[in-house]
Amino acid sequence: MFKKAILLLGLAVTCCLLWFAVYDYREAGPIARENLRGLALSLTTAIEKLAANDPSLETLHSFHPPDVAYFTLVDRRGVYRFHSNRDLVGTPVDGRSAKEVPLLTRSETRVTLGTGERAYQFASPVTVRGEPLVLVLTLHTYRADAVVRRARLNMTIVLMLVVMGWLLSFGLARYARRDERHREELARREALAKLGEMGAVLAHEIRNPLAGIKGFAQVIAAKPQESRNAAFAQSIVTEAVRLESLVNDLLAYAANEPEAREDFPLAPLFAQTVSLLQPDARAQGVGVTWRCPDDLLVHGKRDRIEQALLNLGHNALQAMPDGGLLQLLAERSGRDAVISIRDNGSGIAEEHRQQVFDPFFTTKSRGTGLGLALCKKIVEANSGSITLQSREGEGTVVTLTLPRAR
Known part of the structure; x- marks a missing residue:
């Protein structure tokens, strides 16, 4: 148009x-x-x-x-x-x-x-x-004829300018179209590269649990009455849950964010998120604190924002295997609510900070690289923004900005 x-x-x-x-x-x-x-x-x-x-x-x-x-x-x-x-x-x-x-x-x-x-x-x-x-x-008639000659010259100049303008416009349009095709081709190649990377990650992540499930099932099938089969069965359940989690992350990332939103208080959401993180935090020796004004209301999808906070919390716990402190803080900033998730874990290497929100990018031996990418998608779908600051060996701060209830 x-x-x-x-x-x-x-x-x-x-x-x-x-x-x-x-x-x-x-x-x-x-x-x-x-x-x-x-x-x-x-x-x-x-x-x-x-x-x-x-x-x-x-x-x-x-x-x-x-x-x-x-x-x-x-x-x-x-x-x-x-x-x-x-x-x-x-x-x-x-x-x-x-x-x-x-x-x-x-x-x-x-x-x-x-x-x-x-x-x-x-x-x-x-x-x-x-x-x-x-x-x-x-x-x-010198001067009178000069008027006619000047008008003829002006007409010739205008015609030449019009022709040159259209030729230049067609040239620029052709160049722009070629540049657009070039960008589309680059985007297609990048998508194919991402698809190949995703295939490699999925193949690796799915093959390992399947190999474990297959091996444990074969042991149980060979000697169904042995006492150690209970542990093998538990391993099968664990690997199946891991596969289920991978599939759920993929579906969550591929799903379109719903448009319907609501106003809800942020403090109860913080309390629920911390209660879900506490068992893993105690097992790792990590202390969890949170602070949020009781009357701070946020406009968005509550369950999706809770999912983003849980993902960020689990990421922070994984960065502190030897213990530490996890903080969830919220405050007002103009018409927005600013949420900070802070940890004093291992941090992120400088060369990886620009890629942490890319899907399927991960430095972990067992990870899909969808956690932060899914958080970014959820926050932006709720008209917010997400940023990350980190220093290797000192910890990481992830900041979410979400619209407050009007």
């Missing part, structure tokens, strides 16, 4: 420019003629006044405006009473014998001079001391 709008806008601008160029060129001719006519009328008035003030017409010989090629005064008998060329004064027009000629009405035409120049000729009746004469005024 945006591309069509740009194309229509370009066509509209092109039509306006072409119309303006053609209109300017077509108007140049009439404007040039009006300029010549106006100049001729002004000169006619000036010559008539000079002739009225000097009956001998000698003053007219010193009248040489730059636009005048020549001018004449002809009487009723068709004789030159005045001519810019003194030798023609007193001779009949066109060399014919003198005879009575009617006075001309005002007229204008184009004539060709002896030099081959195309000139503008203006004829108008004038009266000099009561005697009717005809003034024939021939003007150079």
Whole structure:
């Protein structure tokens, strides 16, 4: 839609420019003629006044405006009473014998001079001391023709600019399309690489539990009455639960986040999350503390946010196998609620910090790399954001920003 709008806008601008160029060129001719006519009328008035003030017409010989090629005064008998060329004064027009000629009405035409120049000729009746004469005024058309030439040049420039603009636009559009295809190809290759990586992770994660399940089941099948089969059966259950957890993580990451949200207090959610983390935390010697205002309400999907907090809590516990402190803190920040999950565990190496939210990226020997990626998806689906700060050997702080209830 945006591309069509740009194309229509370009066509509209092109039509306006072409119309303006053609209109300017077509108007140049009439404007040039009006300029010549106006100049001729002004000169006619000036010559008539000079002739009225000097009956001998000698003053007219010193009248040489730059636009005048020549001018004449002809009487009723068709004789030159005045001519810019003194030798023609007193001779009949066109060399014919003198005879009575009617006075001309005002007229204008184009004539060709002896030099081959195309000139503008203006004829108008004038009266000099009561005697009717005809003034024939021939003007150079340099300046008038320059108006037409300038309009033609402007039209040519506009046409060239329009053509160059469209050629440049087509070139840019082709380059943009090629660049878009290149990005699509890169994205496709990256997706294929991620798919291959996911396949490798899944193959590794699924194959190990299946091998254990298969081995323990074969032992039980061979000697069903042995006392140690109870431990083998428990191992089968453990590996099956591990496979179930992997499948649940995959389904959770692939699922579309629901749109329906609600307002809920954050403090009870913190209390429930800590109670679920306490058994594992006590087994590892990790202390868990939390602090959250009782009246802090968050707008979102409660169960999905709880899942994100549990994932982050388990990640923090895994980073503290030898004990430590896990803190869950919440506070207001403008219209948002800011949640921090802090641990003083092993931290994350600097070269891995930019990839921790990528799906299937993991540094653990037994892990899918979906935990943090799923947390990021859940938080962003609830109109929030998630960031991570960590120092190797000092611990990690994960910060969630979620919208508060309005």
